Amino acid sequence: xxxxxxxxxxxxxxxxxxxxxxxxxxxxxxxxxxxxxxxxxxxxxxxxxxxxxxxxxxxxxxxxxxxxxxxxxxxxxxxxxxxxxxxxxxxxxxxxxxxxxxxxxxxxxxxxxxxxxxxxxxxxxxxxxxxxxxxxxxxxxxxxxxxxxxxxxxxxxxxxxxxxxxxxxxxxxxxxxxxxxxxxxxxxxxxxxxxxxxxxxxxxxxxxxxxxxxxxxxxxxxxxxxxxxxxxxxxxxxxxxxxxxxxxxxxxxxxxxxxxxxxxxxxxxxxxxxxxxxxxxxxxxxxxxxxxxxxxxxxxxxxxxxxxxxxxxxxxxxxxxxxxxxxxxxxxxxxxxxxxxxxx
Amino acid sequence: xxxxxxxxxxxxxxxxxxxxxxxxxxxxxxxxxxxxxxxxxxxxxxxxxxxxxxxxxxxxxxxxxxxxxxxxxxxxxxxxxxxxxxxxxxxxxxxxxxxxxxxxxxxxxxxxxxxxxxxxxxxxxxxxxxxxxxxxxxxxxxxxxxxxxxxxxxxxxxxxxxxxxxxxxxxxxxxxxxxxxxxxxxxxxxxxxxxxxxxxxxxxxxxxxxxxxxxxxxxxxxxxxxxxxxxxxxxxxxxxxxxxxxxxxxxxxxxxxxxxxxxxxxxxxxxxxxxxxxxxxxxxxxxxxxxxxxxxxxxxxxxxxxxxxxxxxxxxxxxxxxxxxxxxxxxxxxxxxxxxxxxx
Numbered sequence: 001x002x003x004x005x006x007x008x009x010x011x012x013x014x015x016x017x018x019x020x021x022x023x024x025x026x027x028x029x030x031x032x033x034x035x036x037x038x039x040x041x042x043x044x045x046x047x048x049x050x051x052x053x054x055x056x057x058x059x060x061x062x063x064x065x066x067x068x069x070x071x072x073x074x075x076x077x078x079x080x081x082x083x084x085x086x087x088x089x090x091x092x093x094x095x096x097x098x099x100x101x102x103x104x105x106x107x108x109x110x111x112x113x114x115x116x117x118x119x120x121x122x123x124x125x126x127x128x129x130x131x132x133x134x135x136x137x138x139x140x141x142x143x144x145x146x147x148x149x150x151x152x153x154x155x156x157x158x159x160x161x162x163x164x165x166x167x168x169x170x171x172x173x174x175x176x177x178x179x180x181x182x183x184x185x186x187x188x189x190x191x192x193x194x195x196x197x198x199x200x201x202x203x204x205x206x207x208x209x210x211x212x213x214x215x216x217x218x219x220x221x222x223x224x225x226x227x228x229x230x231x232x233x234x235x236x237x238x239x240x241x242x243x244x245x246x247x248x249x250x251x252x253x254x255x256x257x258x259x260x261x262x263x264x265x266x267x268x269x270x271x272x273x274x275x276x277x278x279x280x281x282x283x284x285x286x287x288x289x290x291x292x293x294x295x296x297x298x299x300x301x302x303x304x305x306x307x308x309x310x311x312x313x314x315x316x317x318x319x320x321x322x323x324x325x326x327x328x329x330x331x332x333x334x335x336x337x338x339x340x341x342x343x344x
Numbered sequence: 345x346x347x348x349x350x351x352x353x354x355x356x357x358x359x360x361x362x363x364x365x366x367x368x369x370x371x372x373x374x375x376x377x378x379x380x381x382x383x384x385x386x387x388x389x390x391x392x393x394x395x396x397x398x399x400x401x402x403x404x405x406x407x408x409x410x411x412x413x414x415x416x417x418x419x420x421x422x423x424x425x426x427x428x429x430x431x432x433x434x435x436x437x438x439x440x441x442x443x444x445x446x447x448x449x450x451x452x453x454x455x456x457x458x459x460x461x462x463x464x465x466x467x468x469x470x471x472x473x474x475x476x477x478x479x480x481x482x483x484x485x486x487x488x489x490x491x492x493x494x495x496x497x498x499x500x501x502x503x504x505x506x507x508x509x510x511x512x513x514x515x516x517x518x519x520x521x522x523x524x525x526x527x528x529x530x531x532x533x534x535x536x537x538x539x540x541x542x543x544x545x546x547x548x549x550x551x552x553x554x555x556x557x558x559x560x561x562x563x564x565x566x567x568x569x570x571x572x573x574x575x576x577x578x579x580x581x582x583x584x585x586x587x588x589x590x591x592x593x594x595x596x597x598x599x600x601x602x603x604x605x606x607x608x609x610x611x612x613x614x615x616x617x618x619x620x621x622x623x624x625x626x627x628x629x630x631x632x633x634x635x636x637x638x639x640x641x642x643x644x645x646x647x648x649x650x651x652x653x654x655x656x657x658x659x660x661x662x663x664x665x666x667x668x669x670x671x672x673x674x675x676x677x678x679x680x681x682x683x684x685x686x687x688x
Contacts, residue, residue, distance in 0.1 A: 060423050069418075069434050079404050079675045086685060090413050094438035094688065275677045287680055328670040331423045333619045336631055341430060344438065 039182035055180025065136035068341035081275025087283030092137035100283035110229035122178035140170035152332035186321030209315025226269035238301035247282035383526035399524025409480035412685035425619025431627030436481035444627035454573035466522035484514035496676035530665030553659025570613035582645030591626035
């Protein structure tokens with residue numbers, strides 16, 4: 001009987017997090033935090049059910065683009081890790097944007113938005129692609145005219161912004177989209193479970209990858225809640241990557257005009273990274289293993305072996321979390337007052 | 345007391361369908377049938393949960409196109425009545441297709457698919473746009489290579505086609521898409537309720553519109569379960585519509601090469617017609633009222649008054665049914681073996 005009790009206790013220990021004393025877990029907790037199950041408080045934009053629902057409609061609304069064929073979801077596809085599997089984004093008239101579409105998943109936990117951080121938050125970000133001529137190619141005036149032409153939208157905006165006298169505005173469109181996007185969290189990946197004390201969450205190979213990820217220095221720029229996304233770093237600090245990878249892009253210097261910011265980018269979150277190929281601001285690299293090796297050369301001044309890169313990739317795949325469950329909205333019909341789509 | 349009982353009985357009668365003797369209801373039942381709540385049996389393609397789920401993934405899968413950016417849902421958007429609010433479809437490289445995208449909703453109840461009926465069923469239809477150079481611009485070989493590169497798809501095909509030795513085939517892709525599309529039914533519109541005996545389902549104006557729809561002759565080509573979609577008719581039998589509306593399209597004659605089929609088209613289903621502007625094979629007309637008047641001239645040889653057309657439009661809006669509730673699928677990640685997207 002005594003033996004059985006001892007065995008039972010031993011079996012239960014891991015699930016109780018008693019082995020949380022595990023030294024790798026201790027170390028990992030110094031670098032990473034599990035992502036919360038929900039969104040944080042958003043400055044100047046309290047989340048309500050009505051606002052989130054409206055934001056979801058707008059996120060899937062092709063009539064925000066002048067062609068009425070491109071929605072936020074066209075490039076931040078929620079069926080595909082919140083991105084598009086394109087090197088650089090496709091936009092109005094099949095133009096190509098200059099950079100790879102970053103995932104919208106967990107983006108609310110990034111320090112700022114876009115590769116160069118030029119939008120301080122998601123509501124500022126949301127206004128960009130709607131107006132960019134290579135993306136949705138629309139104007140705030142036309143967006144408002146479009147939304148006001150559909151009584152269902154006017155009603156939804158009233159409910160989402162009950163204190164506003166004229167609630168259908170470009171700013172409120174952006175706020176609603178921000179509210180919806182803030183809910184796009186992918187919690188409970190294997191690493192999250194590990195960080196919360198479940199030492200069985202990672203297998204042997206994944207632990208090896210995690211150890212390498214920390215010891216080689218990757219975690220220095222890819223840490224925190226989003227395993228990245230929290231600051232700007234010069235790409236190629238040790239060795240400039242190939243022209244193909246750099247794509248002649250000066251990064252954050254385009255925003256700050258500071259010499260020091262040349263080739264500097266916000267480090268991307270590595271959550272769900274296996275779903276968001278191709279990699280880098282240029283989208284020039286399709287293989288995650290290759291991307292890891294390039295980062296070793298460029299940022300750590302170290303040539304990672306194939307074996308090391310493979311372990312790190314195994315660890316990176318533990319960052320795939322539970323994808324948001326999205327019910328497709330039913331968008332209201334256009335009316336005689338709705339502007340017609342621009343053909344090209 | 346007697347009075348109260350009589351009153352109560354009178355109040356209850358409509359909901360019991362006792363007024364089903366209503367002469368308009370009787371007449372309507374000669375032309376229209378309520379749409380069933382689910383799909384019919386599909387020839388050579390028994391529906392299973394696994395097949396429908398796979399079909400949903402494929403319907404939302406941009407990697408079926410060579411650009412990996414266009415999915416079935418791009419032009420048959422389930423957030424927008426199963427169509428796209430475009431005059432004619434946008435396709436690969438922003439090319440324009442020759443015809444307006446028909447809605448996928450309730451399409452399983454059409455006699456055949458495409459405006460000219462050139463595909464006898466949904467599985468045959470599904471193979472068209474995937475290969476058309478102005479649409480998804482892909483090849484069956486590339487589609488199979490793509491699907492086989494992702495272990496999750498291979499597993500899903502095995503489950504959906506358990507008797508097949510090599511289940512990942514172009515035919516099975518089409519069968520799975522057909523299975524999903526067959527579930528895209530919009531039951532319970534006001535007319536369905538009316539046909540099932542609820543005489544309160546239509547208000548006075550809608551009844552007037554229904555009466556006109558029958559008496560003018562519209563119901564002769566737009567009847568049955570789908571309020572249309574059941575046969576081919578010459579467009580302009582009484583008076584040829586404008587060149588803009590006709591767009592030089594000889595319709596079914598392109599398929600049959602028969603002189604008699606010139607300018608003949610499958611009558612579109614009018615279910616959810618308020619969600620599927622613009623109208624006609626050319627998508628040349630945005631206003632439903634204008635479309636109704638054009639049909640009066642072209643098919644009935646009768647100039648409908650504005651008032652008549654407005655009543656008919658009110659009736660047509662009773663054909664908007666409950667839209668399918670779609671949870672967005674989570675698509676598997678591309679692998680190193682997945683073909684790369686074609687840029688243009």
